[in-house]
Amino acid sequence: MRDVNIFLKGFRRFQHHYFDRNPELFDRLFAEGQQPRALMVACCDSRCDPGVLTDSKPGDLFVVRNVANLVPPYIHATSYAGTTSAIAFAICNLKVEHVIVMGHARCGGIRALMENRPPACDEERLIAKWLGIAEDVRQRVMKELPGKLQEVQARACEQAAILKSLENLMSYPWIGSRVNEGRLALHGWYFDMECGALMQYDSDAGEFRVTELHPDHPEESLRPQRLFENWESSPP
Ligand SMILES: [Zn+2]
Numbered sequence: 513m514r515d516v517n518i519f520l521k522g523f524r525r526f527q528h529h530y531f532d533r534n535p536e537l538f539d540r541l542f543a544e545g546q547q548p549r550a551l552m553v554a555c556c557d558s559r560c561d562p563g564v565l566t567d568s569k570p571g572d573l574f575v576v577r578n579v580a581n582l583v584p585p586y587i588h589a590t591s592y593a594g595t596t597s598a599i600a601f602a603i604c605n606l607k608v609e610h611v612i613v614m615g616h617a618r619c620g621g622i623r624a625l626m627e628n629r630p631p632a633c634d635e636e637r638l639i640a641k642w643l644g645i646a647e648d649v650r651q652r653v654m655k656e657l658p659g660k661l662q663e664v665q666a667r668a669c670e671q672a673a674i675l676k677s678l679e680n681l682m683s684y685p686w687i688g689s690r691v692n693e694g695r696l697a698l699h700g701w702y703f704d705m706e707c708g709a710l711m712q713y714d715s716d717a718g719e720f721r722v723t724e725l726h727p728d729h730p731e732e733s734l735r736p737q738r739l740f741e742n743w744e745s746s747p748p
Contacts, residue, residue, distance in 0.1 A: 553577075670702065
């Protein structure tokens, strides 16, 4: 078993190189509390740390992480609502002005959803139940991209599941009203870790588009993949 000393050493580096050198920041956060600019719903995946990817400071970003960065629809928000209670706190108490749902390439949760294997044990049932939030996305991908490479289907599902979560966010009355009044903005982001690019959903174009380029990769190789044909008709 690998030990956790590497993290303790990392914390020591944080103390010396960050905490001790930013007394004003931490004094203010301690005295005044947090006022994060945005809420990010991200995947648990250890390769997609929102703070690292956005180079944020403490206090900037309120983060909720779960398997496959899914937001359940309003109707399912009643029991053990870990994700939705955190979303409610960020929006209603902290009054964040942006919600970003950030998916990513090679998402294990989305791969499991696409495999669609019957769960064989308790823990698989737990995960399958959660991933069921995006079951209609899986069905749509299989219907609209039949016979495509698994890689292509998975990528489409990863991106379409982000839109599904944005759609589900709008089903919460206290989110929908804020969005319609212009007090809250929703964003869909996709981290393509293969080339180190961040893509944003462009609702006018109906596709995710690269917003940041890795300097070592030509723009040509990062041309965004179009989502399946009829997605444009769906919100957001
Ligand atoms: Zn993931």
